[in-house]
Amino acid sequence: MTAAEVPVGPRPDPATLDNARRALSDLLGADRVHTGDDDLAQHGRDESFHPAARPDVVVWPRSTEEAAAIVGVAAAHRVPVVPFGAGTSLEGHVAALAGGLSVDMREMNAIGRPSIEDLDVSVEAGVTRRALDARLRPEGVFFSVDPGADATIGGMIATGASGTTTVRYGAMRENVISITFVDAHGQVIRTHSRARKSSAGYDLTRLMIGSEGTLGLICEATLRLHPTPEAIAAAQSTFPSLEAAVQCVVMVSQHAIPVARIELADELQIQAINRHNQTAFTVAPTLFIEFHGGSAAEVEAQARDTAELAAECGGSDFAWASDEAERRRLWHARHGAMEATRAMRAGSGALTTDVCVPVSTLADCISATQADIAEHGLMASIVGHVGDGNYHVIVLVDPGDAAEVARGEEFHARLVRRALEREGTCTGEHGVGYGKARFLVEEHGRPAVEMMRAIKRALDPDGIFNPGKGAGAASL
Amino acid sequence: MTAAEVPVGPRPDPATLDNARRALSDLLGADRVHTGDDDLAQHGRDESFHPAARPDVVVWPRSTEEAAAIVGVAAAHRVPVVPFGAGTSLEGHVAALAGGLSVDMREMNAIGRPSIEDLDVSVEAGVTRRALDARLRPEGVFFSVDPGADATIGGMIATGASGTTTVRYGAMRENVISITFVDAHGQVIRTHSRARKSSAGYDLTRLMIGSEGTLGLICEATLRLHPTPEAIAAAQSTFPSLEAAVQCVVMVSQHAIPVARIELADELQIQAINRHNQTAFTVAPTLFIEFHGGSAAEVEAQARDTAELAAECGGSDFAWASDEAERRRLWHARHGAMEATRAMRAGSGALTTDVCVPVSTLADCISATQADIAEHGLMASIVGHVGDGNYHVIVLVDPGDAAEVARGEEFHARLVRRALEREGTCTGEHGVGYGKARFLVEEHGRPAVEMMRAIKRALDPDGIFNPGKGAGAASL
Numbered sequence: 001m002t003a004a005e006v007p008v009g010p011r012p013d014p015a016t017l018d019n020a021r022r023a024l025s026d027l028l029g030a031d032r033v034h035t036g037d038d039d040l041a042q043h044g045r046d047e048s049f050h051p052a053a054r055p056d057v058v059v060w061p062r063s064t065e066e067a068a069a070i071v072g073v074a075a076a077h078r079v080p081v082v083p084f085g086a087g088t089s090l091e092g093h094v095a096a097l098a099g100g101l102s103v104d105m106r107e108m109n110a111i112g113r114p115s116i117e118d119l120d121v122s123v124e125a126g127v128t129r130r131a132l133d134a135r136l137r138p139e140g141v142f143f144s145v146d147p148g149a150d151a152t153i154g155g156m157i158a159t160g161a162s163g164t165t166t167v168r169y170g171a172m173r174e175n176v177i178s179i180t181f182v183d184a185h186g187q188v189i190r191t192h193s194r195a196r197k198s199s200a201g202y203d204l205t206r207l208m209i210g211s212e213g214t215l216g217l218i219c220e221a222t223l224r225l226h227p228t229p230e231a232i233a234a235a236q237s238t239f240p241s242l243e244a245a246v247q248c249v250v251m252v253s254q255h256a257i258p259v260a261r262i263e264l265a266d267e268l269q270i271q272a273i274n275r276h277n278q279t280a281f282t283v284a285p286t287l288f289i290e291f292h293g294g295s296a297a298e299v300e301a302q303a304r305d306t307a308e309l310a311a312e313c314g315g316s317d318f319a320w321a322s323d324e325a326e327r328r329r330l331w332h333a334r335h336g337a338m339e340a341t342r343a344m345r346a347g348s349g350a351l352t353t354d355v356c357v358p359v360s361t362l363a364d365c366i367s368a369t370q371a372d373i374a375e376h377g378l379m380a381s382i383v384g385h386v387g388d389g390n391y392h393v394i395v396l397v398d399p400g401d402a403a404e405v406a407r408g409e410e411f412h413a414r415l416v417r418r419a420l421e422r423e424g425t426c427t428g429e430h431g432v433g434y435g436k437a438r439f440l441v442e443e444h445g446r447p448a449v450e451m452m453r454a455i456k457r458a459l460d461p462d463g464i465f466n467p468g469k470g471a472g473a474a475s476l
Numbered sequence: 477m478t479a480a481e482v483p484v485g486p487r488p489d490p491a492t493l494d495n496a497r498r499a500l501s502d503l504l505g506a507d508r509v510h511t512g513d514d515d516l517a518q519h520g521r522d523e524s525f526h527p528a529a530r531p532d533v534v535v536w537p538r539s540t541e542e543a544a545a546i547v548g549v550a551a552a553h554r555v556p557v558v559p560f561g562a563g564t565s566l567e568g569h570v571a572a573l574a575g576g577l578s579v580d581m582r583e584m585n586a587i588g589r590p591s592i593e594d595l596d597v598s599v600e601a602g603v604t605r606r607a608l609d610a611r612l613r614p615e616g617v618f619f620s621v622d623p624g625a626d627a628t629i630g631g632m633i634a635t636g637a638s639g640t641t642t643v644r645y646g647a648m649r650e651n652v653i654s655i656t657f658v659d660a661h662g663q664v665i666r667t668h669s670r671a672r673k674s675s676a677g678y679d680l681t682r683l684m685i686g687s688e689g690t691l692g693l694i695c696e697a698t699l700r701l702h703p704t705p706e707a708i709a710a711a712q713s714t715f716p717s718l719e720a721a722v723q724c725v726v727m728v729s730q731h732a733i734p735v736a737r738i739e740l741a742d743e744l745q746i747q748a749i750n751r752h753n754q755t756a757f758t759v760a761p762t763l764f765i766e767f768h769g770g771s772a773a774e775v776e777a778q779a780r781d782t783a784e785l786a787a788e789c790g791g792s793d794f795a796w797a798s799d800e801a802e803r804r805r806l807w808h809a810r811h812g813a814m815e816a817t818r819a820m821r822a823g824s825g826a827l828t829t830d831v832c833v834p835v836s837t838l839a840d841c842i843s844a845t846q847a848d849i850a851e852h853g854l855m856a857s858i859v860g861h862v863g864d865g866n867y868h869v870i871v872l873v874d875p876g877d878a879a880e881v882a883r884g885e886e887f888h889a890r891l892v893r894r895a896l897e898r899e900g901t902c903t904g905e906h907g908v909g910y911g912k913a914r915f916l917v918e919e920h921g922r923p924a925v926e927m928m929r930a931i932k933r934a935l936d937p938d939g940i941f942n943p944g945k946g947a948g949a950a951s952l
Contacts, residue, residue: 115834115836116730117726117730117834117835117836118834118835118836118865119729119730120834159675160674160675160679161675162673166673170646170650171673173673173679173682174646174650183923183927185923187923188923189920189921189923189924189927190920190921190924191920191924192901192920193896193899193900193901193919194834194899194900195832195833195834195864195865195866195895195899195900195901195904196832196834196835196864196865196866196904197638197642197647197649197832197864197866197901197904197905198636198832198901198903198904199635199636199637199686199901199903199904199905199906199907199908200901200902200903200907200908200912200915200916200919200920201686201908201916201919201920201924201925201928201946201947201950202683202686202687202691202928202931202932202946202947203636203649203679203682203683203685203686204924204927204928206649206679206682206683207678207679207682207683207931209679210675210677210678210679211678215678226732227729227730227731227732229732230732250593253595253703254592254593254595254703255703255770256702256703256705256706256770257770258734294731294732294733294777294781298774298777301770301774305770356671356672356673356674357671358591358593358594358596358670358671358672359593359594359672360591360593360594388672388673389594389671389672390671390672390673419671420669423669423670423671424669424670424671425668425669425671425673425674425675425676426676427674427675427676428671428672428673428674428675429673429675430675431675431676432675432676432677436676439676440676440677443669443676443677444665444666444667444676444677445665445666447659447661447663447664447665448665448666448667448677448680449677451659451665451680451935452677452678452680454934454935455678455931455934455935457934458930458931458933458934459927459930459931470677470678471677471678474677
């Protein structure tokens with residue numbers, strides 16, 4: 001989808017923008033209101049294949065109070081507010097489709113003192129996943145959600161991120177206790193207390209998770225932590241077919257083996273990984289697995305049980321390692337999947353997308369996807385968080401080749417519809433941004449999308465928050 | 477709070493009610509539109525201490541389509557719709573404060589075929605927890621949420637129920653995949669596909685969970701299941717003080733021992749249990765614990781590790797049993813806590829309430845609560861889902877003794893404020909109904925409650941769904 005097709009309001013007129021800029025200069029000082037070419041170009045683009053769109057101004061708030069004042073200015077002048085984190089989103093979330101303000105949250109990067117008794121920590125929205133990990137490691141606790149990219153916590157909340165560890169620890173939805181955000185009137189709202197659970201009023205926390213910057217500007221969050229496991233081991237196994245690999249995942253789940261990660265890579269993905277990392281994995285459908293436990297004996301038992309199930313499904317080469325270096329090597333390979341695939345063909349762009357289906361339909365769905373890749377004459381690899389039924393397709397597309405781009409887009413629409421036909425969703429963890437908003441009515445039906453739009457109108461009546469994105473932008 | 481204090485709209489006038497009744501008779505047949513005294517009395521009352529309020533009519537839909545048509549009639553005539561499940565709620569949720577229709581969901585009690593591969597099952601809203609359990613047991617799977625009462629699934633969604641197993645398996649929020657409900661226009665909406673996770677649009681599933689019947693009529697749900705554990709064991713241990721018992725819970729959590737339940741009962745609660753069940757538990761702060769695992773060895777290891785931590789905290793009499801009869805006896809005692817307390821003083825009503833706080837503040841909070849019970853000259857027991865920081869107080873109050881009722885209400889307000897001061901919530905799992913709506917602004921702040929009210933107005937502009945309850949009814 002190109003930016004021009006997206007139904008957004010007109011850009012603010014020059015006089016309005018001038019007034020807003022002046023008000024921001026009064027608030028922050030002129031030197032903190034950025035309009036340079038590089039800043040504008042960088043802030044209109046994410047890692048997706050979707051066309052970029054520049055904002056008119058970039059600001060970097062340093063506190064929630066400052067963020068509230070910035071939104072206050074935007075609201076007074078009816079100028080769009082587009083939140084910016086690490087720019088790692090994949091559905092065009094940060095593109096300023098109607099211009100306005102890009103609010104870069106990366107100077108709000110404070111991490112509070114983690115509570116080891118309550119297993120929680122409060123952070124500002126601009127904290128990145130790796131920075132948080134480094135801060136928590138010496139405390140013997142960790143934040144479990146790992147989407148691969150070094151995203152900011154605010155961005156992970158906005159897109160409803162999940163990733164490799166969701167199968168055991170849950171997604172952002174299960175690991176965010178409370179969110180502090182600025183609403184469309186410039187008011188600061190905290191969604192929830194520090195209690196582990198509550199039934200007091202509507203669940204604003206989960207409403208904000210996955211809201212893609214369209215309902216408010218996320219500034220702070222209290223996150224749930226887990227104790228660092230005493231023992232960790234990693235394993236891999238190759239399978240004669242995708243079906244066999246997926247069958248193994250289903251059995252692991254039925255046997256309640258609490259795997260911490262269980263990831264599938266298809267043949268092309270393994271080739272790409274081998275080439276990119278100078279590894280020598282057998283080129284076959286492969287599961288990468290991680291085990292967490294309270295003792296070496298416990299992870300050993302999990303690995304042994306899993307090896308048995310893998311063997312029952314025709315898996316071979318089951319290899320496991322509790323050695324940290326070996327483990328890191330393995331997950332480094334898995335996490336570099338997108339880069340590795342991109343490196344297969346220099347100059348290509350990557351149309352990276354994800355869908356999620358009931359696990360019982362996963363093998364069939366992936367096989368049909370592989371056939372469709374071949375039919376469309378595309379080069380594309382598949383990796384998946386298969387414990388959740390979630391898989392990603394990375395399609396190499398030459399942006400200069402209009403025919404290939406068109407084939408890529410057609411393939412993409414078929415991929416989504418195949419998931420919807422199998423009672424799945426158009427996106428498991430990337431969000432819809434402006435790349436997938438058009439599928440929402442097909443997925444949820446018109447009354448559900450009308451309800452989402454009613455929520456958007458009620459909470460952001462002037463439509464200042466991230467126009468053209470998410471449920472608020474879905475055409476009926 | 478008495479019904480008279482709650483800000484609700486006027487009851488429908490007699491002519492409007494007549495018209496609505498006629499339309500319902502046309503739809504369902506006159507014999508299915510109930511207006512008998514017993515029906516009306518039964519449907520205006522839950523298990524709480526709050527004054528009952530009769531509806532004008534009771535209907536029992538048999539399908540989602542019928543439920544949608546019923547809401548359509550109510551919407552056309554602007555007549556209130558109050559959903560009714562098992563009537564086990566504790567904050568006056570089913571009281572028809574502005575009259576209208578009570579919609580009893582218990583004839584919608586179909587259970588679909590559970591999917592063992594996907595670990596999910598679709599059910600109608602009137603299915604009770606125990607009926608579901610009986611249906612799932614032979615399949616080797618179970619639905620984990622256990623609030624104690626034999627509530628309906630629809631009611632458990634509406635109140636955001638959780639209960640004893642939340643510490644390991646999560647609350648309704650984590651175990652409902654999708655909800656089908658009727659909106660204020662009589663349209664049927666399904667919130668989510670059958671995929672395990674999704675980032676496609678706003679999270680309507682969690683918006684409905686805990687919405688207390690104020691945003692729509694919940695008709696069906698797809699629930700997440702877990703494999704029945706191969707091995708289960710139960711344990712109990714007594715402690716020299718509440719602080720010691722809570723310290724043990726904190727350590728269990730820090731050591732990531734995956735206890736399935738960990739419940740605290742105070743001295744008075746143990747006395748009540750002993751009296752009611754002819755048991756002979758030591759009268760002291762007691763933890764009841766359940767372990768789930770893949771093998772006898774695994775639960776034994778969990779029990780051993782927990783026993784060590786209990787001993788470190790001064791716990792004694794650590795006893796564990798893998799024998800099912802013994803286990804059931806123990807949990808029967810725990811689940812009958814409310815009944816047992818009530819039986820302590822014949823003729824008393826029970827003001828049953830819950831709050832939830834960060835676990836680090838729990839011991840202090842419970843101790844202060846015990847002191848306050850004494851200071852108010854009340855008889856009240858405490859039980860808690862302490863792994864979550866959630867505890868219940870069951871206050872015996874003679875409804876005929878106005879002074880005691882007043883002391884009970886004062887104690888209750890102090891209990892809530894104590895939780896709020898410690899960054900907790902006014903209710904962990906009961907909801908606010910019309911008993912606690914007045915605390916929402918204190919807990920969340922005015923802008924958050926304004927946001928909740930804006931959502932209510934946007935989705936139910938005529939205010940037909942459960943008037944006077946929840947966030948929509950909170951005064952500012």
